[in-house]
Each structure stands twice: as C-alpha cells, then as structure tokens.
Amino acid sequence: MPFDYAPAPESRSIVDIKPSYGLFIGGEFTDAKGGTPFKTISPATEEVLAEISQAGPSDVDRAVKAARTAYTQTWRRLAPAERGKYLFRIARIIQERARELAVLESLDNGKPIRESRDVDVPGAAAHFFYYAGWADKLDYAGLGPAPRPLGVAGQIIPWNFPLLMVAWKIAPALAAGNTVVLKPAETTPLTALLFAEICQQADLPPGVVNIITGAGETGQALVEHPDVDKVAFTGSTEVGKAIARAIAGTRKKVTLELGGKAANIVFDDAPVDQAVEGIVNGIFFNQGHVCCAGSRLLVQESVYDEVLDSLRRRLRTLRLGDPLDKNTDIGAINSAAQLARIRELSDVGESEGAERWSPPCELPEHGFWFPPTLFTGVGQSSRIAQEEIFGPVLSVLTFRTPDEAVAKANNTPYGLSAGVWTEKGSLILWMASKLRAGVVWANTFNRFDPTSPFGGYKESGFGREGGRQGLAAYLA
Amino acid sequence: MTATLPDVSRDEASLKSFLHGLPGVDQVGAEARAAMLSTRSIKTTSKQWAIDTAISMIDLTTLEGADTHGKVRNLCAKARRPDPSDPSTPQVAAVCVYGDLVSVARDALGDSGIRIAAVATAFPSGRASLNVKLADTKEAVAAGADEIDMVIDRGAFLSGRYLQVFEEIVAIKQAAGPAHLKVILETGELATYDNVRRAAWLAMLAGADFIKTSTGKISPAATLPVLLVMLEAVRDLRDGTGRQVGVKPAGGIRTSKDAIRHLVMVNETVGDDWLSADWFRFGASTLLNDLLLQRQKLATGHYSGPDYITLD
Numbered sequence: 001m002p003f004d005y006a007p008a009p010e011s012r013s014i015v016d017i018k019p020s021y022g023l024f025i026g027g028e029f030t031d032a033k034g035g036t037p038f039k040t041i042s043p044a045t046e047e048v049l050a051e052i053s054q055a056g057p058s059d060v061d062r063a064v065k066a067a068r069t070a071y072t073q074t075w076r077r078l079a080p081a082e083r084g085k086y087l088f089r090i091a092r093i094i095q096e097r098a099r100e101l102a103v104l105e106s107l108d109n110g111k112p113i114r115e116s117r118d119v120d121v122p123g124a125a126a127h128f129f130y131y132a133g134w135a136d137k138l139d140y141a142g143l144g145p146a147p148r149p150l151g152v153a154g155q156i157i158p159w160n161f162p163l164l165m166v167a168w169k170i171a172p173a174l175a176a177g178n179t180v181v182l183k184p185a186e187t188t189p190l191t192a193l194l195f196a197e198i199c200q201q202a203d204l205p206p207g208v209v210n211i212i213t214g215a216g217e218t219g220q221a222l223v224e225h226p227d228v229d230k231v232a233f234t235g236s237t238e239v240g241k242a243i244a245r246a247i248a249g250t251r252k253k254v255t256l257e258l259g260g261k262a263a264n265i266v267f268d269d270a271p272v273d274q275a276v277e278g279i280v281n282g283i284f285f286n287q288g289h290v291c292c293a294g295s296r297l298l299v300q301e302s303v304y305d306e307v308l309d310s311l312r313r314r315l316r317t318l319r320l321g322d323p324l325d326k327n328t329d330i331g332a333i334n335s336a337a338q339l340a341r342i343r344e345l346s347d348v349g350e351s352e353g354a355e356r357w358s359p360p361c362e363l364p365e366h367g368f369w370f371p372p373t374l375f376t377g378v379g380q381s382s383r384i385a386q387e388e389i390f391g392p393v394l395s396v397l398t399f400r401t402p403d404e405a406v407a408k409a410n411n412t413p414y415g416l417s418a419g420v421w422t423e424k425g426s427l428i429l430w431m432a433s434k435l436r437a438g439v440v441w442a443n444t445f446n447r448f449d450p451t452s453p454f455g456g457y458k459e460s461g462f463g464r465e466g467g468r469q470g471l472a473a474y475l476a
Numbered sequence: 477m478t479a480t481l482p483d484v485s486r487d488e489a490s491l492k493s494f495l496h497g498l499p500g501v502d503q504v505g506a507e508a509r510a511a512m513l514s515t516r517s518i519k520t521t522s523k524q525w526a527i528d529t530a531i532s533m534i535d536l537t538t539l540e541g542a543d544t545h546g547k548v549r550n551l552c553a554k555a556r557r558p559d560p561s562d563p564s565t566p567q568v569a570a571v572c573v574y575g576d577l578v579s580v581a582r583d584a585l586g587d588s589g590i591r592i593a594a595v596a597t598a599f600p601s602g603r604a605s606l607n608v609k610l611a612d613t614k615e616a617v618a619a620g621a622d623e624i625d626m627v628i629d630r631g632a633f634l635s636g637r638y639l640q641v642f643e644e645i646v647a648i649k650q651a652a653g654p655a656h657l658k659v660i661l662e663t664g665e666l667a668t669y670d671n672v673r674r675a676a677w678l679a680m681l682a683g684a685d686f687i688k689t690s691t692g693k694i695s696p697a698a699t700l701p702v703l704l705v706m707l708e709a710v711r712d713l714r715d716g717t718g719r720q721v722g723v724k725p726a727g728g729i730r731t732s733k734d735a736i737r738h739l740v741m742v743n744e745t746v747g748d749d750w751l752s753a754d755w756f757r758f759g760a761s762t763l764l765n766d767l768l769l770q771r772q773k774l775a776t777g778h779y780s781g782p783d784y785i786t787l788d
Contacts, residue, residue: 003525003743003751008517114515273708274505309715317744326517423500443502 005319008326010113015104017190020051023059023213024196026066027206034059034214040189043110044323044332044367052189055212060181060221063210067152067179068227070207075179076149078205080136087132087175089202094125094167097198101191105163106323108190110332110368111286113324116163123448124167127466130450131171134471138176141468147475149177150253151229154222157192158235159185159334160289160390166195168465169232170209171450176474178230181210183222185235187335189213220246228252232473234291237388237414237459255463255473257291257455259388260416262437263409264294264445265399268303270421274443276310279394282419282445284318284372287333288392291460292417294445296385297396298405304398308376315372316359330392333368342370342391349375349384349395380411388414402427406434415457419445438464481717485681488639495638495677501669501705510700516740523736527771528566530735530763531558533753535593535724537572537761539600539692548577552584554788559768561784562775568764569753570623574599575616582620593623593658597648600662600691602627606644613651623656624648625759627691628675630665638678645682658686658724663702664694672702676709686722692759697727700741707745723750726759732770735763 020037022029034056039048055063075083094101098121105116138147153173157165162184173180184192196211212218216239223231223246233243234257247254264282266275282294299307323331333339350356354375363369370391378385378395385395399405409418418437420428432440438456441447448454453469455461463473484494518526536555538547551571559565570591571581581592594616598604604612613624626648632640649657659679663672679687687706690697703725710721723742729735735758742750750756765785772780 002748003529003739004522005516005518006520006522008519118515270499271502271505272499274502274509277505277509326515443505 005327007322009322009324010099010103010106010326012103012107012324015100015107017050017104021053021189021193021213023053023055023063024193024199024209024211025059025063026210027200027204029196032056032059034218038186038215040108040187042107042367043187043334044364046366049108049190052213055183055214055218055221057221059212060218060225063181063212064152064154064222064225064227066207067181067210070205071151071179074205075174075208076177080138080177083174083177084132084135086202086204087128087135087171090198090204091125091128091132093198093201094121094128098122098125101163101194103324104194105191106331109159109162109188110323110334112328112331113326114328115286120161120164123450124163127164127167127171127450131175134172134468135175138471138475141471141475143472143475147176150474150476151178152227153178153180153230153232153474154225154228155180155182155232156219156222156235157182157184159188160286160291162188163191163195165234166192168234172465172470173232173474174208176471178474179208181212181222181228183212183214183219186213186215223247230254230474232463233257240461253473255455255465256461257463257465258416258459258461259414260291260293260456260460261296261386261388261412261414262292262294262417262419263296263298263405264419265298265405265409265421265431266300266303266307267402267420267422267424267427268300269423270303271423271443272303272307272310275421276307276314278419278421278443278445279311280314280318283394284330284392285446287331287370289334289338289390290446292439292446293390294417294419295389295394296409297394298399298408299396300405301398301400308396311374312357312359315374318359318361318372320361320369320371321364330372333370333391336368338390339368339370342389342393345384345387345389346373346393349378349382349393352382352384354378354382354384354395380408386412402431406431410434410436413459416460417441481681485639485642488637491638491642491678492636495674498673498677501673503669506669506701506704510704510741513741513744514700514737516737518736518740523770524774526736526739527732527767527774529751530732530739530758531767531771532566532569533757534568534764535570535572535726535757535759536568536764537692537726537759539572539574539595543574543577545577545580548573548580549584550788552581552590554764554786555590556585556588558764559771560786562772565768565771569757572625572759575612575619575621578616578619578621591622592620593625594619594621595625595691597626599625599627600693602629603631606647609644610647610651613648617652617655621655623658624652625658625660625688627660627662628679630662633666633671633675633678642678642682645679645684649683656685657683658688659684660688660691660726662691662694663689664696669701669705672705673709676706677713680709680713680721684721686724686757688724688726688759690725690727690759692727695728698725698729700737703738703741704745707742707750710750711746720749720755722755722757724757724759729758729760730762731766735767
C-alpha cells in the first residue's frame with residue numbers, strides 16, 4: 001500500500017489581506033495620485049488577492065521628497081548605534097510575524113510554504129540582524145576612515161524573492177545611513193506592503209523607508225528622478241541595460257543584479273547522491289525562478305548515465321501543487337507572462353532537437369503551472385543553453401575534461417554563479433579560479449548567507465550584496 | 477552500478493578497491509537532505525496509516541543484563557496484543573532478545589506469527605573468536621530464532637581488514653541456516669558516512685538479508701542521515717543486481733514523530749517496495765508505547781495519558 005501524504009495546508013487565516021493598498025510614503029499609507037490601480041493575484045489559483053495602487057510621477061516625487069527629508073532631518077543625524085537599534089527591531093518583528101509573512105509570500109508569489117517558511121523569511125530576518133550589527137562599525141568596514149552615506153536610494157526588486165529582496169536592499173542601505181524608496185514587483189507587492197506595516201510597528205522615523213507600487217513606468221520614474229543618489233536594481237538584464245543607459249552621465253551610483261545561466265558541473269568522482277540533490281535544488285528551488293539557478297547541468301561523460309538515471313528517479317518524487325501545503329516541493333509559476341516565456345523556450349528546445357522529459361505529474365486546473373523538465377542532448381548552440389528560462393527547466397550538457405567544463409561554463413554572456421561537484425579539493429580550487437562567476441558553490445548549490453557577498457560578472461551585473469562588501473554599494 | 481557485480485570478494489585488494497571506489501557521501505548534503513525530509517507534515521489518514529505500519533514493523537526489543545524469563549514473557553504478551561483496549565491494533569513484527577532467552581520467547585509467542593530475533597556473535601561488542609560467534613549463532617537458531625542480529629567486527633573494519641569482516645559474515649550466514657540474517661554495522665563507531673556506505677555494501681555482498689544501524693548500546697545510534705546512506709545502498713544494490721535487502725534502524729527511535737520521519741525517508745528514497753515489515757523494521761523498546769498513545773489520540777480525539785498505556 002502506498003504512503004500517500006494527506007493534504008497538510010498551512011492556514012491562511014493568520015494573515016489579514018486588505019481589499020486595497022495605498023502607497024507607503026512618509027511613514028503612512030496614502031492614496032496614489034497616479035494611474036489606475038491594478039490587481040495582484042494568487043498564481044496558484046488566479047484568485048484576486050488585493051487591489052494595488054499605481055504610483056505615477058507625482059507619487060514618485062512625493063516619495064523621494066519624503067526620503068530626502070528623512071535623510072537630512074533625522075536618519076543621517078541619528079547616532080549610528082540608534083540606526084542599528086531600529087534594524088534589530090525590524091529583524092525581531094520579522095521573526096515574530098514569520099508565519100504571517102510566509103503565508104502571504106506563498107499566496108502572492110506561488111512558492112511553496114516550505115521555502116517561504118524555511119528560506120525567504122528567516123533569510124530576511126538574518127539580513128537585518130547582520131546589517132544591524134554594522135550600523136555603528138562602518139569605520140571598520142575597510143572603506144576608509146569615515147565612510148559617508150550616499151543619500152536617497154531608489155531600489156527596484158523582482159518577484160522571485162519578494163520579501164528577501166526587500167531585506168537585501170533595505171538592510172544595508174539603512175545601516176549605512178541612507179533612506180530608501182523601494183518599488184516591489186508588480187505581481188508580488190504584498191509582503192513589501194506588510195513590511196511597510198512592520199516599519200510602522202518598529203517606530204521607524206517617517207520617510208526612512210518608502211514603498212511605492214506600480215509597473216515598469218513607476219520604476220523608470222524612480223530611476224530617472226533627479227534627487228535619487230543611488231539606484232539599486234535586481235531583475236532582468238534587459239531592464240538593467242535600460243537603467244544603465246538612463247543614468248549614464250548623471251551623478252547617480254548604481255548596482256545591478258541581473259540574470260544568469262549558471263553551470264552546475266558534476267565530475268566523475270562527485271558524491272552522486274548529494275550531487276543529484278544539488279542539481280534538484282539548483283534548478284527546481286523556487287520553480288527555477290532564481291537568477292543564480294543552476295540551469296545548465298554539465299556532467300562528465302563517464303558518469304552521465306548514472307547521474308541522469310538518479311536524477312530522473314529523484315524527479316519522480318517531487319511534489320507539485322498547492323503552495324500552502326507544507327509537503328509541496330514545486331509551487332506555481334509566478335505569472336501568466338512568465339509561464340508563456342517558459343513554454344516558448346521549452347518549445348524552442350524541442351524544435352532544436354533536444355530531448356524533453358518530465359516525470360509523470362498532474363498539473364492543477366487553475367493557475368500557472370509547469371512541470372519539472374529536463375532537456376538532454378543539448379548543445380552549447382541551443383537557445384535553451386544560452387538564454388535564461390527562469391523556470392523549472394534544466395538543460396543537460398556533457399564534458400570530458402576540466403578544461404572543457406570551464407570553457408563551456410564560461411561560454412555565456414552571464415556570470416552570476418556556478419557549482420562544482422567533486423570529492424577532490426584541489427580541483428574545486430582550480431575550477432573556482434577559472435570560472436567567471438560571482439559565486440562558485442562547491443558540493444552545494446543555492447546557499448545564501450548574509451555574511452557572504454553575492455553578485456555577478458559580465459552581463460549578470462555589478463556590485464555586491466551581502467557581507468562587508470555589500471556596504472560598499474551604499475557608502476562613499 | 478553495473479548490471480552484475482564482479483566477484484569483488486576474491487581477495488583483500490579487490491574488495492578494498494570496490495569499497496573505496498563507491499561514490500563518496502558529502503556530509504553536509506546528506507544531513508541537509510535528511511533535515512529537509514524531516515519537515516514533511518504527515519497528518520490525519522496518512523498519520524493513521526504510518527502509525528499502524530510502524531507498529532507492524534517493530535522488533536520489540538529487550539537486551540538488558542537484567543532480562544529474565546518473566547520479562548521476556550511480558551514482552552511477548554505485549555507483542556501479541558500491544559493495546560488491550562483496541563484489538564484492531566496490529567501486532568509487532570518480532571521480538572528481539574538475547575540468544576539464551578529465545579526458547580522462552582518461542583513458548584510465549586506460540587503460533588502468533590510474530591518472529592523471534594536473537595542477537596548473536598558476542599553482541600554488542602563482537603569481541604570474540606569466530607568459533608564463539610558461530611556457536612552463539614547456532615544455539616540461537618537451534619532454540620527457535622527466526623532471525624539472527626549479528627554485529628560486524630568494527631575493529632577489523634576500521635583497520636581495513638575488510639575481507640575478514642566479509643568472511644565472518646559469510647560464515648555466520650551459513651551457520652544461521654534458514655534464519656534471516658541482520659547485520660549490525662554499529663554506525664556510531666564507524667564515524668563517517670563513507671564508512672557507513674562501505675560497511676553497508678560489505679554486509680550486502682556477504683549475504684546480509686537486512687542491514688541494521690546499531691546495537692542500541694552506543695550513542696549515536698540510528699540517525700536519519702545514516703539511514704539515508706543505508707537506504708541508498710540497498711536501492712543501488714537492487715538497481716544493479718535485482719537483489720533486495722532490508723533495512724533496520726535501531727536505537728534512539730522513541731517517538732511516533734521519529735518513526736514517521738523514518739517512514740517518510742523510506743518512502744522518498746526507496747519507495748513502496750520497502751514499506752513493509754518484510755523489508756523495514758524498527759529496533760525499539762519504548763517506541764511502541766508512544767505509537768499506541770498517538771494511535772489512541774487519533775481514534776478518540778484526545779490524549780489518554782501514560783496510565784492508559786501498558787508498561788512491559
């Protein structure tokens with residue numbers, strides 16, 4: 001008799017979603033004077049969750065003004081240890097309201113509750129704790145004797161880790177003494193808006209954090225606002241390039257964290273069972289909506305069959321479905337648009353001659369879903385080996401020697417991350433010195449820690465987030 | 477794994493190169509996988525199923541110097557009827573006792589179908605000559621043991637004398653005759669997951685019907701990452717040769733939650749084929765009572781408390 005897991009859904013009653021949300025400016029929720037409001041939905045069911053304001057240029061201006069006022073009148077004058085106190089307080093409130101944040105994140109984003117509960121929310125709290133400690137120690141960050149904040153930071157974040165990206169952006173900016181205007185992604189604004197309530201709860205001085213919602217034009221208005229000193233963006237390479245063009249010739253500083261097409265490289269002496277877990281975690285974590293996802297698997301030919309057999313067997317055990325079910329491994333694709341892109345590129349993969357495989361997997365009727373998918377027989381020349389799919393789709397390639405592995409891994413315009421699987425320590429170090437990627441994971445993948453800098457080479461962007469290095473993006 | 481295994485036990489060098497050629501186990505990764513599987517949430521009907529399945533997989537164990545005929549008879553009564561207030565409660569799979577108490581268990585269990593496992597081979601240390609170990613095994617089988625739980629010679633294993641360990645298992649297997657042979661690796665003394673994997677393969681190649689984690693006398697005993705590595709070994713052996721070997725974690729599994737986590741790991745590592753008492757056992761003494769407590773809670777909706785669970 002099979003061991004079926006009965007549904008184990010996390011209760012959504014813990015979170016109170018309002019029918020509509022305003023913009024968080026100057027410490028208060030205010031009505032937008034801009035465009036028509038839009039709706040945010042649950043990608044798992046297409047249920048409308050709330051109506052969200054669209055910030056127009058005058059709203060962006062109000063938010064930047066509020067941030068400027070807070071910067072000049074309160075935040076930069078505050079003793080550094082006091083800034084740290086606010087950040088510690090925010091970190092603790094995130095922990096206290098962890099379940100609420102996790103449920104809301106899974107509802108709005110579609111990611112499994114296991115991930116929002118065990119990765120996103122604790123990671124967000126950890127980031128605030130980490131940077132809270134830096135607030136009164138900036139002189140010792142290795143950036144000169146008395147580093148100064150930049151002023152007002154305009155920050156734009158993506159939909160794949162909505163709350164975690166709030167933390168990655170806001171914690172170092174505030175610790176360094178800046179104030180911020182942050183725009184969450186159009187499809188996932190709810191946890192950022194709950195974070196605004198947390199700022200109120202923490203008694204953060206008004207205007208230090210401002211959160212404005214909207215689509216691309218709102219972000220563009222923020223980037224182009226003349227009183228923004230610093231732009232921090234995480235998202236697609238295409239938009240990153242547009243931002244770089246928009247701020248060229250201005251005094252604005254910028255950090256960009258963009259796309260990736262990471263190689264996950266498995267050598268023949270790898271710990272195979274853990275490598276298979278790492279491959280799964282590398283590409284199916286968060287439905288593959290991860291900029292540093294290990295979307296290209298490079299397997300040494302001598303262990304190809306063994307690794308692929310194990311991988312297929314493992315994929316058969318993945319549990320796809322209700323993001324709020326505590327046993328779900330693969331949740332919903334974040335939006336119809338993203339699903340269309342994943343489908344389009346997968347069809348291209350097939351038409352280019354790669355062999356497509358998915359485990360038997362029933363997809364829910366409503367919402368946006370895509371099964372975990374493997375492509376074998378993929379060459380470097382395939383589009384699915386070159387373009388970022390940003391979905392649960394793995395392209396499998398092979399190599400014969402370490403040199404060939406490096407050449408193939410680096411043969412991409414991106415350079416965000418890479419993974420190396422071998423029991424041989426010297427090979428790990430040699431590979432790490434050759435791979436053109438901001439992060440090289442050895443015998444693991446997709447591990448994040450606030451103490452560790454993260455960022456890309458080449459078209460994956462520039463600037464680092466996390467660690468001491470992450471402070472440099474917000475200090476001069 | 478190749479479809480057929482070459483004769484790797486023909487000499488020490490071949491055996492060593494085979495065992496050392498097995499893929500390594502990354503400690504961090506194995507522990508992370510075990511931790512992730514521990515987050516599975518098993519509720520309502522699946523919890524009912526898991527509790528009854530776990531009860532039916534128990535080797536109800538008493539291995540104390542103070543064991544007496546009376547103690548063993550009480551244990552056997554409990555094995556036959558774990559919960560007198562609810563006759564629908566399944567029987568356990570086996571009772572596990574020292575060899576000299578097998579005949580007492582035989583009389584007490586009668587035709588219940590519950591099997592008798594005897595620990596043998598100078599349990600728990602295994603520090604005795606082969607002749608003593610063989611005699612220990614033969615006496616237990618002659619007294620009516622259906623299963624023999626032997627220990628490997630960890631000293632020989634850790635000093636790299638794999639062939640000696642191998643040949644000892646082969647000899648005990650032969651001495652055990654029709655009795656099922658469970659080979660205790662005592663993973664707490666092997667120290668690394670690489671060693672656990674090698675010992676598991678060594679035991680399986682030598683003819684083990686079951687591989688078992690621990691004696692229960694050494695801490696740590698059964699842990700989830702160790703179970704994971706052993707399950708991967710039995711899975712890979714069957715993929716390679718078609719032969720299926722059972723797995724028995726023993727020692728330190730005390731709560732229903734622990735037991736359910738083990739079943740989840742079996743389910744997601746090797747699947748349905750191992751989810752029966754023929755292929756998976758729990759070596760435990762106190763686990764049964766917590767399973768009974770949780771079973772009553774599921775049936776009645778409230779906790780009865782320890783006074784309503786029999787102590788034996």
